[in-house]
Amino acid sequence: INARPDIGVNVLTVVKELKSTVQQLNAGPLKRAGLELTQVYDQSIYIRDSISMLRTNLLLGIALAIGVMWFFIRRLRATLVVAIAIPISLFAAFVLLDVSGRTINIISLAGLAFAMGMVLDAAIIVLENIVRLQQRGESTAKAAVLGVSQVWGALLASTATTVAIFLPIIFLRDISGQLFADLAFTLAVAVIISLIIAVIVVPTASQTWLKGIKLDDPHDDWWQNGTQLVMRLTNTPKRRWGWVIGLVLGASIVAVSLLPKADYLPQGKQNFMRGFILPPPGQSVTSAKTEFVDVVNARLKPYVDGDKEPHLKMYFMGVFGQFGFIGGRAENPSELDQLIDIMNREVLSGFPDTIAFIQRSSIFERIGGSRTIEVNIQSPDVSAAMQAGGVGLQLISQKIPGAQIRPVPGLELAQPE
Template identity: 40%
Template structure:
């Protein structure tokens, strides 16, 4: 079929088609999702489960291993990574790209329903799309970070507002389209919740002869019971036995009768409703704050979702939060990078179009001909936007870069076609004939040229791994752009030339410098000897220049954030309270002069976050050009003087979650914990010696340095006083972080009931605690158990069901891979 003739015979139909395509392109450009990077699909499912006050070893055996066992053998799983931490476990399942995730999700839910019974005070597993683990999502999944803090002059504690944040603020943000969830603080998940705390006095209990298992049994078994339904004539009654105590009634609970007088729970314990223990803290701009990390939903329109999240937060800030004496401030905001990147690339795209048209006019020296070629650019680009919408793509830095590259390729075909049409007109052909013959004679060559480009880029579109997903938009825009330009040159351009191009005299003589340059080049290659010399010289210059200018190798370019980020590693076993008082608050005091402008460079905002074992600090400046100066200040002034604390300050990478750091991990696995730790320590030293100046670290730390108090039972003495190992274990749990007794429903929330003792310090004090026993004797706990100072793992990592320590090698900016290996 002669497509050129078809267009010339039906100009009206062609005009309608062009207008439809242009309209679709404009609509697509206005409605396409806008985000920084293409949507990178890394199919993962995360499973998390918490067990309050449990050590990593118990979490591994009672929570993590059972979950891994039921999930073993899932179709499409490429890696199952698990972790046991104090109080919670996580499993992250990574799948192959072609896995049906909807079906797999149902399979995961079905398998988790087959889990054996978990400990009574363990929460049921929670499933998330996108991975488990601390934080639950990588940096590129974070939509925005907000901090909530008190307004100056607001009375009370920020902890008094935790219920409002948990029950009102977070659900309102999670209801926004495009938001997957909102994580509290650095650790992820929800914030601290209220619990019914029964704080007993062990000395008073010993004085009255009340045992801890006795209190546990009486309080824990007080349950409401439904007696069913009873008919009484024309009515049916529901029979309910209200055996559960309300928190305010627990103090009156009778534990035992002595000499005709009751011993009540309030005689030996204080009952109160309070927040559970908090294991993290946050400061923003010098004030105590609650950090909320908003996680995006996969496939969300990032910019539109960001704008809606900011609108809702602003509405709450000026309304209900202000009435409560609260405010909120954003910190990390990807819209800054998105808008800057989009503006930069859009500017480059427009500049490229202008320059291309200017160069075209320089050579053609005909405004009319230049405009005819130039009309192919907007038609082709708008068609590309429509194709991006049809294929489910987004506007991002990669797709816009592809559009910028495509501009030059788009006009190549148009120049060739128009030049041939002009030549035919100069030979005396009428407009239709000249347009038809001029386009028809070169269309085959142009098709072959376009095909080579398409064949080069199209395979990238079908690559399913991360590399293909990153660059698919680039390949798609170039391949489709070249194809569309060929179609436009074969249809639109001949019709436009036949209708609008006037007969002009020959163009010879108007660009004499072009003819002169052409003649000089032809003279240089006038014979075989000269041609060989020119070819060898060009090849030599190309190869030599490539060798001399070859850049350092990296997976992705280092695109730095507009902030200085620092990470703190504390000695294993450091309490969060000590972390907060001796490090967090000191860092805040040191940063305040920069925030207030008393020192330069002035900070726009900053935050300090602490959690078990570590913390993070981020500073943003009014003048972003001074970030390197601020990084030096952080290293030499802000983060120094903290014994045994390791601090690393740098500028974060925007490609952090896509492997831009180039980290290589070596996984060591063994069931022998001591042997595994020893091998990991030796491996770390070998790698550090082999790669000086390169960051080498392990996950988790192979050193067993988490302080422990090992409580070893004396079975003979336990049986002599009438107890069992299990009962003594409950006593130790109550004297520790608290013994779970059950739940209390207050009509809105379910509150855990926790039996705990006042805080004590050191094993000696624990051993001296008096406990009443079933035999009637009151003995110190040390008579029944031995308390030994020991150490254990701070956390446990498992890959595919085996204990694992990963040795990670991460080259810095000055140590690219080409110089490391």
């Protein structure tokens, strides 16, 4: 039984309801009939693991941001004044996500993780300016007012440019907009809220928490030595031009040499493999069981029992008519690629006139992200179309070694489709 949620439906909710229904069936009519439904694939596991990982990374990012800020400021009260931007921005982002009908998902959590460092920028600038004015002799109240007014314009421009980059993504109606709208929304909201915090909350808190505080830079020697080194390296026009040209060319060469391969969407690291089986034309159910299914079961048994590595946690398989399917999960997710290689080289190979392959399941298959290329052959002459398909199958196999090719509906006239 294969269940797929409609587009726009929460997968976690669907899986939860399916599990509840399966439990009711197993405890009721199926138990009376001596049957039991067993779930072999659960996409919610990958989703929950991804959300948990992002939640952990988000908390780690918050801790690192506060730690770095403390390293440079070295004042607990000043660090807390800036750090309050993080929980307030997160709270506001969660509220606006709920109000706008969006959910907390992998994409929105990634947006919040990206925004954690950005939400502190405005607060740090305002805080430093307020403290600078206090050290010049201004009163706490006046320093708070002047500190904000002097940098307000620059902060507004910085926030506006950031929002202008991400906001248009929210209104895209293509696949890119559907994928990254939540990320753009959370980033834009967090940055806007951080500006409001910087001009309202930070000055207010500084009047109480920053009385008499001095921000002496404990790393002043570093900056001085670094500045002197740069001045020595660029003290003549020739040296300056040399550095400019060298850095531009060097950065360009490194960027080109490290340029990764282009792709539309990542496949993801889901611990699940899935494949197709195309039996020989006219093969009966009995022969499919004895000549293919039983053989594959025997080949997989050592990996299921743990006698061979990598350990196969579970698998399922079905062959009917001129089509079959197979899927499975590794005990150790990091060994799935090794298991896929064994499946294709040893387990699913050596069957005459049978095409069988298995690959890692993509997390973006339903939105055009699978790594599949379709070649359609049309002709009023069915025999000619079949012949062209056979030639194409051979050419693709020769030109792209290791390609997983699946002719649909098939390459035999015995298949009337």
